[in-house]
Structures are given as structure tokens and as C-alpha cells.
Amino acid sequence: MDSNKRLKRSAGGIGGSNTTRWFFVLPAMAIVICLLIYPLLSTLVYSFTNKTMTKTTFKVIGLANYINVLKDPAFFAAFGHSLLWTAGSVLGQVIVGFVGALSLNRIKNKKVQNLFRICAIIPWAFPAIATAMVWKWMLNGIYGFIPTALMNLGITGDMPQFLSTSRLAMPTLILINIWFGAPMILVNVFAALQTIPQDQYEAAQIDGATGRQSFVYITAPHIRTVVGLLVVLRTVWVFNNFDMIYMITAGGPAGASSTMPLYIYDTGWTGMMVGKASAASMLLLMFLILLCILYFLVIRRWEKEE
Amino acid sequence: MKKIKFSPGGCFAYIFLTILSITCIFPLLWLLVSAFKSSGEMLANPTAFFPKAWTLENFKTVLFTLNFTVNIKNSLIVALVTTAIATTVSALAAYGIIRFFPKLGNVMTKLLITTYMFPSIMLVIPYAVVMRAIHLTNSRVGLVLVYMSFSVPYAVWMLVGFFKTVPIAIEESGRIDGANRLQVFTRLVLPLVRPGLVSTAIYVFINAWNEFLYALLLISSSSRQTLSVAVKTLEGADILNWGSMMAASAIVVLPSIIFFCLIQNKIAGGLADGAVK
Numbered sequence: 077m078d079s080n081k082r083l084k085r086s087a088g089g090i091g092g093s094n095t096t097r098w099f100f101v102l103p104a105m106a107i108v109i110c111l112l113i114y115p116l117l118s119t120l121v122y123s124f125t126n127k128t129m130t131k132t133t134f135k136v137i138g139l140a141n142y143i144n145v146l147k148d149p150a151f152f153a154a155f156g157h158s159l160l161w162t163a164g165s166v167l168g169q170v171i172v173g174f175v176g177a178l179s180l181n182r183i184k185n186k187k188v189q190n191l192f193r194i195c196a197i198i199p200w201a202f203p204a205i206a207t208a209m210v211w212k213w214m215l216n217g218i219y220g221f222i223p224t225a226l227m228n229l230g231i232t233g234d235m236p237q238f239l240s241t242s243r244l245a246m247p248t249l250i251l252i253n254i255w256f257g258a259p260m261i262l263v264n265v266f267a268a269l270q271t272i273p274q275d276q277y278e279a280a281q282i283d284g285a286t287g288r289q290s291f292v293y294i295t296a297p298h299i300r301t302v303v304g305l306l307v308v309l310r311t312v313w314v315f316n317n318f319d320m321i322y323m324i325t326a327g328g329p330a331g332a333s334s335t336m337p338l339y340i341y342d343t344g345w346t347g348m349m350v351g352k353a354s355a356a357s358m359l360l361l362m363f364l365i366l367l368c369i370l371y372f373l374v375i376r377r378w379e380k381e382e
Numbered sequence: 383m384k385k386i387k388f389s390p391g392g393c394f395a396y397i398f399l400t401i402l403s404i405t406c407i408f409p410l411l412w413l414l415v416s417a418f419k420s421s422g423e424m425l426a427n428p429t430a431f432f433p434k435a436w437t438l439e440n441f442k443t444v445l446f447t448l449n450f451t452v453n454i455k456n457s458l459i460v461a462l463v464t465t466a467i468a469t470t471v472s473a474l475a476a477y478g479i480i481r482f483f484p485k486l487g488n489v490m491t492k493l494l495i496t497t498y499m500f501p502s503i504m505l506v507i508p509y510a511v512v513m514r515a516i517h518l519t520n521s522r523v524g525l526v527l528v529y530m531s532f533s534v535p536y537a538v539w540m541l542v543g544f545f546k547t548v549p550i551a552i553e554e555s556g557r558i559d560g561a562n563r564l565q566v567f568t569r570l571v572l573p574l575v576r577p578g579l580v581s582t583a584i585y586v587f588i589n590a591w592n593e594f595l596y597a598l599l600l601i602s603s604s605s606r607q608t609l610s611v612a613v614k615t616l617e618g619a620d621i622l623n624w625g626s627m628m629a630a631s632a633i634v635v636l637p638s639i640i641f642f643c644l645i646q647n648k649i650a651g652g653l654a655d656g657a658v659k
Contacts (some may be wrong), residue, residue: 097481099564115500183396213413290491316501372492
């Protein structure tokens with residue numbers, strides 16, 4: 077920090093710091109303003125108007141869109157699905173990723189450790205379209221590997237229709253999302269585990285600490301900030317995720333797996349009601365912001381304890 | 383370090399990781415073997431792993447009959463141009479933040495999460511409206527522009543982590559030798575962070591290569607469409623041939639996996655290192 081200040085002063089002396097420093101950050105700032113802030117403001121404005129996809133003119137209609145959205149049972153169904161989809165996916169990803177990372181950390185043979193790590197990373201590298209298509213093929217109700225195997229092994233009486241049964245669609249999507257997302261948690265938590273100084277464990281062992289005590293007093297405090305941030309990142313990402321559900325079930329069967337982004341898509345693109353879709357987007361964003369504030373309050377408390 | 387051979391915890395670790403690894407790689411293997419099976423074979427024996435007769439028929443269909451070469455070209459162009467622009471812009475910004483706006487550098491992760499919060503389905507509506515106004519709908523230029531929205535924030539975040547490791551003393555000596563800011567940046571700093579720069583570029587490329595929603599909604603003609611969306615449209619064919627579908631998916635997934643494995647050490651550390659707050 078100190079040397080930074082020193083350099084800033086010297087930059088002012090030689091290179092005309094004000095112009096130079098803006099030269100570095102301006103292009104990125106322009107991108108953020110044009111591609112993130114402008115669309116946000118424009119969505120906010122649209123949400124109070126009767127704008128549609130086809131017409132260029134529109135007029136302000138006040139809160140009508142918000143009232144419309146909040147009266148729409150499909151909105152609440154989508155919100156409920158979103159909560160289930162996000163909670164189920166994030167919880168599953170964190171549990172699998174966390175247990176995976178702890179297991180990986182126990183393996184002393186570096187070669188084996190690396191092999192497991194590479195295998196576990198594969199799903200993370202899967203493009204959404206490939207994830208969707210390979211799972212759709214494996215779960216296909218007539219020729220899919222998984223239903224056929226389940227039936228041949230006598231676990232189920234007939235071919236289970238994972239993606240076209242209302243009751244099964246969302247849980248199946250969540251499992252696919254856990255498959256996709258757990259590796260990211262695993263790799264990051266594992267990296268955090270590696271930064272814990274080994275001598276702390278040795279000291280604890282000498283003092284007669286049990287494995288559980290070492291975990292609670294050494295491991296957990298070291299990695300919980302990372303885990304907390306991962307949970308925030310994952311929550312936001314999963315909540316906003318459109319691709320995976322759109323490509324696998326498109327929200328079906330009969331809306332059983334339609335989440336908020338799909339609801340916005342149906343309203344804004346298929347239904348062309350930009351105003352209403354914008355109102356729904358703003359509600360989604362507000363919910364996410366509240367959620368993140370809540371998360372950060374928890375994380376800040378942890379940081380203070382350290 | 384004490385070596386515990388047959389502890390129950392160690393056993394559990396091996397069993398858990400073995401099951402996890404198999405679950406993780408099985409879909410990839412299944413995708414690949416399916417791509418080499420004839421459709422008759424796929425339907426006759428849905429659980430057989432290896433094809434009885436390996437065939438390239440599916441790849442031929444996808445590349446030549448369905449004209450996927452065009453879509454591969456589109457995806458490559460869009461992803462490469464996005465990578466070049468986003469990496470340049472982000473490298474400048476990350477360096478600028480570290481050296482001139484250090485306070486901003488300390489809240490990078492929060493800023494990244496903030497940009498994550500903007501749902502792409504929300505952003506795409508204003509994008510579509512503006513693109514129509516400036517006559518960039520259905521164009522790859524427009525798509526590249528839009529791709530900056532997710533690649534730049536992430537790339538800046540990654541690069542800030544890498545630039546932090548550059549010792550300031552090197553730059554000061556460069557300044558004393560009479561180099562200006564930009565020269566210090568290009569000749570002294572950039573070479574030092576080259577590995578980080580490469581990882582970032584690869585990560586941006588993967589994300590642009592994999593992108594789906596913006597391409598789906600902003601590009602309407604199939605001759606300009608990217609690979610991900612083209613694969614999705616295969617589903618709309620009269621008879622869905624899963625062999626071709628898996629061959630097409632293999633073409634999308636392989637570059638992504640190869641690149642990902644190259645940089646997996648670099649992207650892993652980000653959150654665990656100092657870049658957290």
C-alpha cells in the first residue's frame with residue numbers, strides 16, 4: 077500500500093498521471109457502463125412502461141407491470157421452482173464438493189491425488205449444451221443408458237421417464253446441476269485446504285487434539301470464508317442460470333421445472349411483453365441483492381472472528 | 383508427517399473419490415463412444431459400452447451434411463475475437479486498478495459478484511433493442527460486443543490476482559531508466575504475468591466458445607449461428623439421431639476440456655489466494 081502511494085506520486089511527476097491512469101481503466105469502464113449499467117437502467121425504465129418487442133413506441137404505465145407479475149400464478153410457481161432449484165443445487169454441490177475436497181486432502185500419494193483431481197474437474201469443463209445433450213441421451217426414456225440399466229438390474233419395474241415426469245423433472249435437473257457444479261467447489265476448497273499450515277495440525281496432535289477438534293478449530297476457520305464466497309457465487313449463478321433448464325426440459329413438463337429466468341424468457345421473448353418481463357427481472361434482481369447482503373453479513377462476521 | 387495406512391477415514395476418501403471420479407467422467411466417455419456408434423447399434427443395445435464397429439459416419443453427417451463446419455468457423459471467430467479484445471481491455475484495467483485504484487482492487491470479488499447478479503436473460507432484452515437500433519442484429523460483431531459483458535469482469539478479476547504478484551520495485555527501476563507508463567506495462571509487467579495472461583485468455587475463450595443464450599436470441603440466420611446453438615437446433619430435426627447429436631456434442635466439448643485441463647491449476651487458486659476480498 078505504501079509503495080503504491082509512492083509510485084502514484086512519481087507517476088504524477090513523469091507521465092502526467094491523470095491521463096495515463098484513465099487510459100488504463102477507461103475501456104473496461106466503458107464496457108461496464110454500456111453493457112451492464114445501461115441495460116440495468118433501461119430494464120428499470122421498461123418495467124414501468126408497456127414496451128413490447130415489436131413496437132418502438134411505448135408509454136409509462138406506472139406499477140401496472142409489477143402488479144401484473146405479482147398477480148400471475150405462473151410467476152410464483154417459477155419463483156418456487158427457482159428456490160428449490162437453487163437451494164437443492166447449491167446445497168448438493170457444496171456437500172459433494174466439500175466431502176470431495178476433504179477426501180482429496182487425505183490422499184498422500186500425489187499421483188493418485190492428481191488423477192482424482194483431473195477426473196473430478198471434467199464436468200466443470202463441460203459446455204452447457206454438451207451437458208444437456210449427454211444427460212438427455214443417457215436419461216432418454218426409450219434408449220437411454222440409465223433407465224435401461226435401472227430396469228435390467230430390476231431396480232425399477234419399467235423405464236423411468238426422468239425428464240418427462242412432473243415429479244421427477246426438477247430433482248433430475250438438480251442432480252445434473254450437482255454433477256456440473258460440485259467440481260468447482262471441490263477444486264476451490266481443496267486449494268484453500270492446501271494453504272493451511274501443516275504444523276498447526278502437528279501441534280494440535282501433540283496437544284492431544286482429536287481429529288474432530290482439529291477440524292473444528294483449525295480446518296473450519298481457515299476455509300469458511302472461501303466456502304462462504306463460493307456459496308454466494310454459486311447461488312447467484314444457479315439462480316440466474318437459464319441455459320441448463322432451457323436446453324434439458326425447457327421448463328417442462330407443463331411448467332414443472334420453469335424457473336424465474338425461464339418465466340422472464342417466456343414473458344419477454346415468446347410473449348413479447350418486455351415491460352412485464354422487465355418488472356419480473358427487477359424483482360429477481362432485488363431478491364438476489366437481498367440474499368447477497370444477507371450472505372455477506374455472515375461472511376463479515378466470520379472475518380471479524382479471525 | 384505420519385502415514386496412516388488403513389484408517390477408516392482414508393478408506394472412505396478412496397471409495398468416495400473413486401465413485402465421484404467415475405460419475406464425473408462417465409458422461410464424457412459415454413458421449414464419446416456414442417459418437418462412434420451406428421444408429422442401429424445404439425438402439426439395439428442401449429447399455430453396451432464399446433461400439434461393435436467403430437464408425438465415423440456421425441461425424442461425417444454433422445460436418446458435411448449438416449454443414450457444421452460453418453458453425454465451427456463462426457464459433458471460432460467469435461470466441462477468438464472476444465478473447466483478444468477482452469484480454470487486452472482487462473489487462474489494462476487490472477493493471478490500472480492495482481497501480482492507480484488500489485482501493486477498488488480490494489473489493490474486486492464483491493464487484494465480480496455484483497456483475498454476476500445481473501441475469502443474462504434480463505440483459506439480453508436491452509441488448510436486442512439497442513442492436514436493432516444500431517443495425518447489429520444477427521451479426522457476429524454484435525455478438526462479440528455482447529460477450530464483453532461477461533468476459534471482461536471475470537478477466538479483470540482473474541488478472542488483478544495475477545498483477546498483485548508483480549513486485550513494484552521492478553517497475554520503479556524501469557521508471558528510473560526513463561521508460562514511460564505504457565512501456566513499463568508492456569515491456570516489464572506483461573512478460574511477468576504471461577502465464578496468468580494465458581490462463582485468463584483461455585478461460586475467456588472457453589466461456590465465449592460455450593456461450594448459448596445470447597447467440598440463440600441475437601443471431602437469427604443459421605449461417606451466422608455459433609456451434610452451441612447449432613447443436614441445439616439438431617433436436618428440432620424430423621428424426622433425432624442421437625449418434626449425430628453426440629458427435630456434434632463431442633466437437634463442442636473437446637476443445638473446452640483440453641483447454642480447461644491446461645489451465646486447471648491457475649483457475650483453481652483464485653478464491654483461495656489473497657484475491658478474496
